[in-house]
Amino acid sequence: MSGAVDVAIVGAGPYGLSLAAHLSAARISHAEFGIPMNLWRTAMPEGMFLKSQGFASNLSSPDGQHTLAAFCAAKGRPYRSYGLPVPLDTFVAYGLWFQQELVPALQQTLVTEIVQKDDHYVLSLADGGQVQAARVVVAAGVEHFARMPELLADLPAAVCSHSSAHPDLRAFAGQRVVVLGRGQSALESAALLHESGADVTVVTRKPSLAWNGQPLPPDRPLLQRLAEPEAGLGSGWGTWFYSDHPGLFRRLPASTRVQRAATALGPAGAYWLRERVERQFPVLLSHTLTGAQADWAGVRLRFDGPGGAAELAADHVIAATGYRSDLSRLSFISDLLRPGVRTLAGSPVVDRHYQSSVPGLYFIGPAVAPAFGPVMRFVFGADHAARTVTRALAAGPRQSAAGVR
Numbered sequence: 190m191s192g193a194v195d196v197a198i199v200g201a202g203p204y205g206l207s208l209a210a211h212l213s214a215a216r217i218s219h220a221e222f223g224i225p226m227n228l229w230r231t232a233m234p235e236g237m238f239l240k241s242q243g244f245a246s247n248l249s250s251p252d253g254q255h256t257l258a259a260f261c262a263a264k265g266r267p268y269r270s271y272g273l274p275v276p277l278d279t280f281v282a283y284g285l286w287f288q289q290e291l292v293p294a295l296q297q298t299l300v301t302e303i304v305q306k307d308d309h310y311v312l313s314l315a316d317g318g319q320v321q322a323a324r325v326v327v328a329a330g331v332e333h334f335a336r337m338p339e340l341l342a343d344l345p346a347a348v349c350s351h352s353s354a355h356p357d358l359r360a361f362a363g364q365r366v367v368v369l370g371r372g373q374s375a376l377e378s379a380a381l382l383h384e385s386g387a388d389v390t391v392v393t394r395k396p397s398l399a400w401n402g403q404p405l406p407p408d409r410p411l412l413q414r415l416a417e418p419e420a421g422l423g424s425g426w427g428t429w430f431y432s433d434h435p436g437l438f439r440r441l442p443a444s445t446r447v448q449r450a451a452t453a454l455g456p457a458g459a460y461w462l463r464e465r466v467e468r469q470f471p472v473l474l475s476h477t478l479t480g481a482q483a484d485w486a487g488v489r490l491r492f493d494g495p496g497g498a499a500e501l502a503a504d505h506v507i508a509a510t511g512y513r514s515d516l517s518r519l520s521f522i523s524d525l526l527r528p529g530v531r532t533l534a535g536s537p538v539v540d541r542h543y544q545s546s547v548p549g550l551y552f553i554g555p556a557v558a559p560a561f562g563p564v565m566r567f568v569f570g571a572d573h574a575a576r577t578v579t580r581a582l583a584a585g586p587r588q589s590a591a592g593v594r
């Protein structure tokens with residue numbers, strides 16, 4: 190056994206790093222495992238910009254000082270809270286700076302198994318170590334949840350991949366690439382492919398693309414601000430509720446929560462991306478994938494479209510089809526432990542402290558969007574999760590999971 194701590198955090202993305210910073214300030218003994226900002230460093234394309242505004246892209250620090258604005262000021266990088274898209278490389282550098290400043294003891298290794306023994310957990314690590322912890326917080330993000338359409342699942346990786354497989358889309362220069370999807374990831378990947386010299390076609394089942402509007406000026410007249418408030422996830426009262434009241438969201442009926450978590454703030458392109466997509470390359474609307482086959486020249490895709498059956502030949506198809514939370518895909522949670530975690534639509538059911546039905550086992554981040562709402566799918570939700578879980582853990586040893594419905 191390499192050591193024993195009160196709390197082990199699995200994951201070092203925005204949620205895990207924020208929580209570790211808060212636990213340090215609260216002097217709660219803990220250890221954190223994971224590769225810092227791994228999703229952002231390996232599963233997003235170079236040249237990407239964040240969709241969230243600057244002010245909504247902060248990791249949560251207890252002193253409120255380790256913001257993206259403070260990082261950019263210290264490093265001489267351009268920053269505005271509204272209206273200036275944040276480049277991916279700036280956000281990654283910010284996350285790594287946050288980690289070095291506030292979470293220097295992060296152990297950059299993966300957790301391969303979590304088992305429960307008596308009143309504690311034992312975590313096995315990829316580097317061969319083992320750690321004992323009274324409580325465990327899983328902050329493993331979405332990388333285990335990439336969603337691939339069934340019809341593409343058996344194609345070889347040479348001709349078909351998920352959008353998360355491409356940190357550098359320039360590798361496709363000169364190739365015919367079909368991108369499936371209509372969210373920010375699909376549209377931005379397509380724009381980057383086009384700008385890198387690929388022959389790109391976007392295909393979506395839906396009859397139109399959706400675009401987010403420009404951010405509203407913060408100094409607009411009071412009446413306009415009351416009619417349409419601006420919040421972390423965007424503008425409007427519904428969005429304000431999702432952004433600022435995850436605790437109230439948890440009180441909605443389960444079926445409403447599942448539906449809103451999956452559909453609210455659904456697929457749409459950022460306003461600044463629009464001119465890089467429209468009239469730049471073909472976008473086939475109302476086309477449903479019906480079949481796919483690899484052949485000597487790449488891949489043949491069949492669709493049902495408005496004009497009947499259609500076929501597209503390409504060198505590669507990229508499924509920008511997002512992520513779907515599914516506890517069974519977190520293979521590091523042992524087979525003996527997992528059945529004890531109650532789920533709703535594949536996600537762990539958690540109480541108001543983010544504790545699952547297994548006492549001492551917590552989940553934060555996108556995995557618990559059906560509990561705390563769409564804000565969990567964004568960096569902005571890290572503040573609520575980190576503060577709430579820190580308060581619960583500071584309250585003392587294991588509690589039974591009250592209110593896990």
Ligand SMILES: Cc1cc2nc3c(=O)[nH]c(=O)nc-3n(C[C@H](O)[C@H](O)[C@H](O)COP(=O)(O)OP(=O)(O)OC[C@H]3O[C@@H](n4cnc5c(N)ncnc54)[C@H](O)[C@@H]3O)c2cc1C
Nearest residue numbers: 200201202203204223224239240241300329330554567568
């Ligand atoms: C293309 C794309 C663009 C996005 N753009 C935005 C945006 O502009 N704004 C926004 O707010 N959100 C955006 N998101 C959503 C983003 O994923 C979340 O906001 C955020 O990353 C969630 O943070 P997290 O800490 O929960 O997870 P992640 O950032 O996914 O981090 C997960 C961490 O868990 C670790 N981990 C996984 N398995 C293990 C294991 N077995 N052992 C140890 N560690 C493990 C990883 O190494 C990593 O450190 C985007 C997502 C994608 C895919």
